[in-house]
Amino acid sequence: MPVIACGMVGARQGWAEAPYRPVPCAPVAPGALMPVAADPRLALRFVPGLSQRKPAADVMRGEETQIAGVLATLPDFDGIVCLPGTHSKWAHVSAGEVVSFQTFLTGEMFALLAGQSVLRHSVGATGWDEAAFAEAVADALTSPARVSARLFGLRAEALVAELAPETARARLSGLLIGAELAAARPYWLGQRVVIVAADGIAHAYAAALAAQGVQAELMPAEQMTLAGLTLAQAGDTP
Numbered sequence: 001m002p003v004i005a006c007g008m009v010g011a012r013q014g015w016a017e018a019p020y021r022p023v024p025c026a027p028v029a030p031g032a033l034m035p036v037a038a039d040p041r042l043a044l045r046f047v048p049g050l051s052q053r054k055p056a057a058d059v060m061r062g063e064e065t066q067i068a069g070v071l072a073t074l075p076d077f078d079g080i081v082c083l084p085g086t087h088s089k090w091a092h093v094s095a096g097e098v099v100s101f102q103t104f105l106t107g108e109m110f111a112l113l114a115g116q117s118v119l120r121h122s123v124g125a126t127g128w129d130e131a132a133f134a135e136a137v138a139d140a141l142t143s144p145a146r147v148s149a150r151l152f153g154l155r156a157e158a159l160v161a162e163l164a165p166e167t168a169r170a171r172l173s174g175l176l177i178g179a180e181l182a183a184a185r186p187y188w189l190g191q192r193v194v195i196v197a198a199d200g201i202a203h204a205y206a207a208a209l210a211a212q213g214v215q216a217e218l219m220p221a222e223q224m225t226l227a228g229l230t231l232a233q234a235g236d237t238p
Contacts, residue, residue, distance in 0.1 A: 127166025
């Protein structure tokens with residue numbers, strides 16, 4: 001049975017390490033799938049990730065398949081693909097190739113701060129405050145150097161001003177996403193932007209960008225992954 005997989009299954013800590021293809025390059029390429037002898041009943045192949053050395057070292061696994069899905073859906077796309085998640089990616093795509101990309105630890109930082117830092121006592125596990133999120137994004141974009149102080153402020157306000165847990169959660173997200181947008185400004189400013197993510201996080205990034213005058217297009221992550229895998233399969237043979 002033929003099986004194609006992408007993402008961390010091909011990482012060094014996964015089933016078997018798939019190689020990286022250096023950018024600039026097409027997100028998936030004919031003949032690039034790596035055969036894996038994991039089970040004689042399966043014709044298993046992994047989609048290679050992408051790597052970058054300059055302007056800064058970076059890697060991606062899985063997102064290249066979603067970018068391929070975007071290009072399968074929008075063949076003439078030229079702009080920026082934003083892929084929020086545990087490790088958020090901003091990829092410059094032009095002429096069918098990933099030209100460059102940058103990764104941010106935003107999602108993982110949110111999980112660590114909300115679940116394992118002192119902020120865990122103040123940040124709710126659920127709930128949302130849209131106004132607080134928007135204010136925090138603007139705050140971080142205006143003064144990114146003060147984000148660390150603003151983060152501790154969530155703890156202080158919970159203790160002395162009864163900050164609601166859902167408001168703290170929204171502000172934590174807004175501060176981290178705002179700091180990411182501040183650093184990624186060269187990617188999204190004046191560009192066509194597509195966001196590939198699940199609904200909740202996609203709408204958060206879209207709202208943050210909309211406040212900066214960028215009307216991003218939303219594309220569902222699962223659908224783009226399937227489209228990318230289909231493209232990889234069509235261009236390769238077991």
